[in-house]
Amino acid sequence: MADQTVEQKDENRLHILRHAAFTAADVRAMERPLLETGVPLMRMAATATAHVTADLLDEEGMALEDANIALLAGSGDNGGDGLFAAAILAQNGASVTAIAVGRSLHGDAFDAFIRAGGKVLVLDPASEVPGCAAGFSAGEAGERLRAAIELARHSHVIIDAMTGIGLDGALRGIAGTMAASLGVDGTVPDRTALPDGDTAGEFPLVVAVDAPSGIGIDDGAITGPYIPADVTVTFGALKPAAMLPPASYACGRVTLVDFGFDIDGHTPFVEAVSGDNASETIRLPHLADTKYARGVTGLITGSDRYPGAAVLSAKAAAVSNVGMIRYMGPQRARDMVLDAVPEAVMGKGRVQAWVVGSGVPADDPDSDEEQADPQRQIIAKLLSHYALDDEHDPDIAYEMPPIVVDAGALDLLPDEVPSQVVITPHAGELASLLVGRGLDVDSRDVQLEPLHWAIRAHELTGATVLLKGAITVIVGERAEDDVDDVDSGATVHGDDDAATSDVRVLVAGRAPAWLGTAGAGDVLAGMVGSLLAQQDDEDISYADVAAVGAYLHGYAAAIASESDQRGFNPPTIYGTTTAAPLGKLGHPILASAVADAIPEAFRRLLS
Ligand SMILES: NC(=O)C1=CN([C@@H]2O[C@H](COP(=O)(O)OP(=O)(O)OC[C@H]3O[C@@H](n4cnc5c(N)ncnc54)[C@H](O)[C@@H]3O)[C@@H](O)[C@H]2O)[C@@H](O)CC1
Numbered sequence: 379m380a381d382q383t384v385e386q387k388d389e390n391r392l393h394i395l396r397h398a399a400f401t402a403a404d405v406r407a408m409e410r411p412l413l414e415t416g417v418p419l420m421r422m423a424a425t426a427t428a429h430v431t432a433d434l435l436d437e438e439g440m441a442l443e444d445a446n447i448a449l450l451a452g453s454g455d456n457g458g459d460g461l462f463a464a465a466i467l468a469q470n471g472a473s474v475t476a477i478a479v480g481r482s483l484h485g486d487a488f489d490a491f492i493r494a495g496g497k498v499l500v501l502d503p504a505s506e507v508p509g510c511a512a513g514f515s516a517g518e519a520g521e522r523l524r525a526a527i528e529l530a531r532h533s534h535v536i537i538d539a540m541t542g543i544g545l546d547g548a549l550r551g552i553a554g555t556m557a558a559s560l561g562v563d564g565t566v567p568d569r570t571a572l573p574d575g576d577t578a579g580e581f582p583l584v585v586a587v588d589a590p591s592g593i594g595i596d597d598g599a600i601t602g603p604y605i606p607a608d609v610t611v612t613f614g615a616l617k618p619a620a621m622l623p624p625a626s627y628a629c630g631r632v633t634l635v636d637f638g639f640d641i642d643g644h645t646p647f648v649e650a651v652s653g654d655n656a657s658e659t660i661r662l663p664h665l666a667d668t669k670y671a672r673g674v675t676g677l678i679t680g681s682d683r684y685p686g687a688a689v690l691s692a693k694a695a696a697v698s699n700v701g702m703i704r705y706m707g708p709q710r711a712r713d714m715v716l717d718a719v720p721e722a723v724m725g726k727g728r729v730q731a732w733v734v735g736s737g738v739p740a741d742d743p744d745s746d747e748e749q750a751d752p753q754r755q756i757i758a759k760l761l762s763h764y765a766l767d768d769e770h771d772p773d774i775a776y777e778m779p780p781i782v783v784d785a786g787a788l789d790l791l792p793d794e795v796p797s798q799v800v801i802t803p804h805a806g807e808l809a810s811l812l813v814g815r816g817l818d819v820d821s822r823d824v825q826l827e828p829l830h831w832a833i834r835a836h837e838l839t840g841a842t843v844l845l846k847g848a849i850t851v852i853v854g855e856r857a858e859d860d861v862d863d864v865d866s867g868a869t870v871h872g873d874d875d876a877a878t879s880d881v882r883v884l885v886a887g888r889a890p891a892w893l894g895t896a897g898a899g900d901v902l903a904g905m906v907g908s909l910l911a912q913q914d915d916e917d918i919s920y921a922d923v924a925a926v927g928a929y930l931h932g933y934a935a936a937i938a939s940e941s942d943q944r945g946f947n948p949p950t951i952y953g954t955t956t957a958a959p960l961g962k963l964g965h966p967i968l969a970s971a972v973a974d975a976i977p978e979a980f981r982r983l984l985s
């Protein structure tokens with residue numbers, strides 16, 4: 379690092395800030411030394427929030443003097459940020475009402491807000507806000523609540539400063555009622571996927587302070603009410619909620635205010651794959667390579683019922699930078715694969731990675747063993763070599779090549795396997811896998827708390843878990859050297875699984891929403907298989923390779939659909955980068971078009 383120039387260091391820092399998220403506990407640890415030396419973090423947070431709010435109004439063609447702003451203020455420091463920001467907006471002509479959802483308000487911030495001419499509406503009869511009468515009747519409390527909701531609904535901007543990293547569980551009490559009335563309760567944000575830089579632009583615009591109040595800060599879970607934001611202004615470093623689904627869908631555009639935290643001294647809890655990671659994971663051909671040295675991917679995919687999946691997975695694998703693919707399947711699928719990929723070799727042989735299960739029917743409880751799809755029987759036999767149990771030799775399991783276990787093969791997964799087994803379920807498939815292991819969970823639970831359930835699946839099976847979605851979540855083991863870093867770091871976590879540091883958590887959010895189409899999963903399985911096959915580093919993190927597969931898959935989809943929309947957009951760093959020009963929405967695509975765009979995705983990443 380010593381020979382890095384200042385510019386490189388700055389660039390590295392920006393890259394980390396935009397692609398790494400730290401737990402609330404780590405953010406507090408990073409903020410402490412700055413607060414101890416008197417850095418006015420709250421003022422800095424508030425100034426940025428005020429600027430972003432004014433810019434947002436400006437984008438909608440509204441002058442600050444004409445704007446009515448409703449500030450939802452909690453009693454903690456998040457409310458303090460909001461009140462200081464609101465004071466700046468009021469000083470600049472906006473008409474601002476602070477709605478106190480707790481019993482108190484941050485003292486200094488409240489004083490500044492009142493001096494700036496702000497108005498206050500107190501909702502809790504037991505509140506102690508200077509100059510605001512309390513002790514009113516239950517009837518009046520109800521009236522006040524209704525008035526506050528109406529006021530917020532008819533404002534131009536709602537600034538949501540009820541809770542930030544101090545949130546404990548789902549929003550309760552008055553804050554919960556406000557959020558449920560103005561936003562949604564316990565459901566995934568229902569929003570149109572807009573291209574980079576765009577917002578729905580409807581009043582009231584919602585600016586979240588640090589995070590939309592109510593979303594799971596460390597695990598991205600949605601378990602109660604919250605108000606989906608158009609813009610989130612977040613402080614110091616990204617928190618996992620800004621990256622993890624479904625919470626990140628509630629954040630809108632994110633602006634990060636860099637406080638100068640010592641981010642190098644802390645290990646991120648979640649990392650988003652970037653083009654840089656992706657290009658590093660691609661093995662460039664060597665001068666003396668043969669097709670075998672570049673990697674061979676073996677596929678046991680497709681079936682008489684779904685032969686198309688064989689073609690999609692084989693084609694995607696073949697163009698994902700390996701020397702060769704081998705295909706095994708029924709005659710019709712073999713003919714179709716050969717038609718699409720004449721280069722494919724049919725039948726058994728040595729491979730560096732397997733892909734199994736795409737387009738293979740899942741277990742049919744009504745059919746007997748003999749009638750089971752022949753592909754299932756072959757896959758079951760192969761997977762038995764990966765089993766870590768008393769009946770099998772664990773050395774064999776650990777020495778088997780990496781394997782992608784998709785779709786119809788998921789229910790054939792042995793109880794426990796090593797981490798080179800990469801499972802690629804969507805929410806429903808992950809729920810079935812967990813139910814099969816005695817857990818009580820359904821597809822909706824997985825959609826609302828994807829990280830939690832992906833971690834459970836990784837812990838239970840040992841497999842690397844790639845949970846597909848608009849933002850794909852990947853959970854696996856950390857690479858060896860990475861583990862040392864975490865152990866020696868100051869990171870101290872509670873027993874909450876969202877804050878466990880011994881798992882590697884990544885997100886891949888490069889894909890446009892157009893990618894949600896039949897066959898896309900088959901293409902992904904083939905790509906991940908070939909990325910695994912080409913690795914020649916013994917100590918690779920399977921989670922990282924799988925995540926890069928998902929990133930490249932998304933990138934190919936973006937090229938195929940000509941779309942600038944993506945599941946996760948890295949934040950704008952306040953004051954350093956200008957907003958990107960408005961992107962293109964793009965057009966619908968077929969999964970085969972995604973496979974066709976893979977070579978171009980490689981080209982762009984490598985150039
Ligand atoms: N970490 C940092 O670097 C900085 C943090 N600041 C702000 O400070 C915030 C953290 O402040 P605090 O620690 O005071 O915590 P918060 O203000 O985030 O939350 C605490 C408040 O939320 C209420 N609350 C918690 N859980 C609730 C629930 N389930 N239902 C209803 N109410 C609930 C509490 O009663 C309390 O009033 C950050 O999010 C950020 O906005 C900034 O001021 C500047 C620097």
Ligand SMILES: [K+]
Pocket residue numbers: 456538539540541542586587588589590591
């Ligand atoms: K908030």
